Amino acid sequence: xxxxxxLAIFLISFSSVAMSNSSYTCTVEKSLICSINGxxxxxxxxxxxxxxxxxxxxxxxxxxxxxxxxxxxxxxxFKSGNLAYTKxxxxxxxxxxxxxxxFVSVKDLMLISYVSYGVCDF
Numbered sequence: 001x002x003x004x005x006x007l008a009i010f011l012i013s014f015s016s017v018a019m020s021n022s023s024y025t026c027t028v029e030k031s032l033i034c035s036i037n038g039x040x041x042x043x044x045x046x047x048x049x050x051x052x053x054x055x056x057x058x059x060x061x062x063x064x065x066x067x068x069x070x071x072x073x074x075x076x077x078f079k080s081g082n083l084a085y086t087k088x089x090x091x092x093x094x095x096x097x098x099x100x101x102x103f104v105s106v107k108d109l110m111l112i113s114y115v116s117y118g119v120c121d122f
Contacts, residue, residue, distance in 0.1 A: 022053040024088060026103050026120035034113045048105055048116065050078050050086060057086065059105070059116075083108040088120050 026048040032039040049058040055066045057080045064080045071077075074093060079085045084107040089098045101120040106113055 022051065024048075024050040024120045024122045026050070026086075026088075026101075026105075027118045028105075028116045029118040030116070032115045034115060035111060039115070042114070046116075048086060048103070048118075048120075050088075050120075052078075057084070059107075080107075 028044050028046050028048060031042040031044050031046075033042050034040075046060040049056075050066070051058070052066070052069060057064050057066050057078060064084070066078050067081055068079045069077065074089060074091070076088045076090055077085055078088075084105070086103055086105040089100065089102045092098065092100050099119065101122065103116075103118055103120050105116040108114075
């Protein structure tokens with residue numbers, strides 16, 4: 001219990017230092033389109049760019065404003081409106097198998113979700 005608490009405090013404090021850059025370039029390694037019928041692989045050909053200084057989120061040619069950003073636990077989360085977010089891991093988290101820069105990006109449209117996974121450079 002004490003070890004877990006110390007680890008959690010370390011990761012939370014380290015995450016704000018590790019994510020102090022203002023721009024993150026993320027390579028999409030896997031992309032899915034999901035609906036009530038399940039998920040289907042989508043062609044991967046894009047990068048995601050999160051620019052905190054300009055408050056923009058870019059996926060391919062689509063650029064949208066970042067409406068909020070926060071550090072929650074060990075993750076840095078960027079929201080674009082009510083229907084899209086990107087969550088980035090600022091450091092390796094061996095306990096759950098995450099590598100530094102791992103991300104998930106989710107965008108909802110009607111009852112369909114577009115989900116991308118990959119790694120960010122920062």
